[in-house]
Amino acid sequence: MYTEVRLHPALEKTLSADGDVGDYAAVRAQRDGELVLVVASNRLTPLDVRRLLGEVGTATVPDAYAVVPALERDRSGSLALGRVEKLLTGRPLYRPCPPETEVERLLIEVWEQALDIKGIGIDDDFIELGGDSVAAVEILTETEKRVGTEVGVDELFECGTVRELSARLEGKAGSGDA
DSSP states (O other), rough: OOOEEEEEEHHHHHHOOOOOOEEEEEETTTTOOEEEEEEEOOOOOHHHHHHHHHTTGGGOOOEEEEESSSOOOOSSSBBBBHHHHHTTSSSSOOOOOOOOOOOHHHHHHHHHHTOOOSSTTTTTTTTTTTHHHHHHHHHHHHHHHHHHHOOHOOOOOOOOBHHHHHHHHHHHHTTOOO
């Protein structure tokens, strides 16, 4: 069961201004209080939605989000919550996984800066986030400065996620290979 809630005005403004967003709503799950942004679009992917969320800052990012083909509203414009529940049942919700270690936290900051995306999770893939050789060089340089461990381009592409790269870096530091 869900209840409709109001989005942060900055997020509403960003979503309303995007021509590929057909409709959107924020709903709160009654079972656990999770705030879910539901975006109706036939063109946007979850990565596109994340980029939109990144434009407004992390304070306004919902707990999870989903892209659906359409949202139903009644004549008064109220969201048909029963339909939303059916749309979300069985549909994967994107939930960015937060950093668990200091190295993961530092890597998230570096990746967000290099890729110009806010709300990156530790299991998000570098390539899927739009990572390229230019971003890779920036990430490698800044990682060495901030973490104190050298990372090769091949390691970044091989690991692919903050979680895997962090484990590799922590393994290097523990073995003295830094």
